[in-house]
Amino acid sequence: MPARKRLNSFGFVFRPMKRTGKQVWESLIVGKPNTVLYPYHKLNLPPTYRGKHTLDFKKCIGCANCVQICPNDCMWMEKIEDPELGKIERPGIDMGRCLFCGLCVEVCPTVALHETVEFELASSDRGKIKFSAKELRDDSYADKVVEERQKRAVPVLDLGKCTGCEKCAGECPEMCIAMMPVESVGKLKPEIALPKCTACEKCVVACPEKALTMKDMYESYFEMPEPKFILKNCTGCNACAKACPADAIYMMEMPGTERILKDGKKSKPKKRAVFVLEKCVGCGKCFRACKFQSIEMPGVKK
Numbered sequence: 001m002p003a004r005k006r007l008n009s010f011g012f013v014f015r016p017m018k019r020t021g022k023q024v025w026e027s028l029i030v031g032k033p034n035t036v037l038y039p040y041h042k043l044n045l046p047p048t049y050r051g052k053h054t055l056d057f058k059k060c061i062g063c064a065n066c067v068q069i070c071p072n073d074c075m076w077m078e079k080i081e082d083p084e085l086g087k088i089e090r091p092g093i094d095m096g097r098c099l100f101c102g103l104c105v106e107v108c109p110t111v112a113l114h115e116t117v118e119f120e121l122a123s124s125d126r127g128k129i130k131f132s133a134k135e136l137r138d139d140s141y142a143d144k145v146v147e148e149r150q151k152r153a154v155p156v157l158d159l160g161k162c163t164g165c166e167k168c169a170g171e172c173p174e175m176c177i178a179m180m181p182v183e184s185v186g187k188l189k190p191e192i193a194l195p196k197c198t199a200c201e202k203c204v205v206a207c208p209e210k211a212l213t214m215k216d217m218y219e220s221y222f223e224m225p226e227p228k229f230i231l232k233n234c235t236g237c238n239a240c241a242k243a244c245p246a247d248a249i250y251m252m253e254m255p256g257t258e259r260i261l262k263d264g265k266k267s268k269p270k271k272r273a274v275f276v277l278e279k280c281v282g283c284g285k286c287f288r289a290c291k292f293q294s295i296e297m298p299g300v301k302k
């Protein structure tokens with residue numbers, strides 16, 4: 001067995017043993033308990049915890065995507081007469097049936113629906129854990145989530161160092177890295193902030209080069225239509241970004257990978273990693289997988 005593999009299997013055994021040893025030391029010698037005396041003490045839950053839902057009435061467009069995708073049929077649309085928003089439809093949830101899969105949150109095109117860290121939902125009356133749309137309403141929560149997401153560490157790719165080995169794309173659990181051929185130096189390439197996209201297709205109509213399509217969907221399990229760029233047609237004219245009413249498209253400058261061959265012809269552009277940062281959860285797997293130091297994540301340990 002090669003030395004590296006032997007080391008890896010040693011790591012499989014040694015690391016858990018080290019962790020167990022640390023916990024034994026902390027509980028027996030230092031006196032730090034391994035459990036929490038609930039309900040007197042409570043754990044600090046991570047922001048990604050899937051608890052009770054909350055809904056931003058202003059961001060929700062009443063598309064009912066969440067209701068349709070729910071595998072347990074625990075959501076419904078309610079007709080509401082709102083003094084500010086007029087006649088609207090918003091979803092309610094029966095938390096007693098919810099399996100906290102998070103599909104409704106993921107499918108929401110306007111990022112209006114979220115799961116909070118509130119988990120104390122137990123009640124002897126099932127009716128009390130059925131939340132109407134008005135009971136889910138919190139018009140400030142979604143903005144706080146966006147603010148928090150903007151603070152997290154995201155990978156920064158040095159395209160000049162990237163060799164296109166695809167290691168990072170293979171490691172990413174959120175599938176936010178695509179391998180694409182990159183052509184001319186300084187060419188502007190459009191990027192889409194998917195959570196902002198409402199799939200209105202205005203970018204597809206505005207593109208003079210037919211470099212955008214809604215039919216070739218990004219492969220996701222809920223099959224939401226999303227604009228997809230055909231990079232070889234794109235001239236970087238910025239028409240799509242100007243046409244987008246949700247400000248979901250921005251332009252990025254790309255270093256190219258073309259070379260001039262001996263016969264004066266251009267070589268084929270090579271593939272490089274392109275990140276869809278809006279889906280990134282900041283886990284650092286790509287950063288650790290890259291052997292060419294082309295990805296940096298300030299504040300994250302290798």
Ligand code: SF4
Pocket residue numbers: 069070071072073074075093097098099100101102103104105
């Ligand atoms: S988390 Fe899953 S089960 Fe619960 S309401 Fe959303 S889609 Fe339905």
Ligand code: SF4
Pocket residue numbers: 055059060061062063064065066067090091107108109110111112113
């Ligand atoms: S998916 Fe989002 S925008 Fe559509 S109804 Fe549900 S909460 Fe509202």
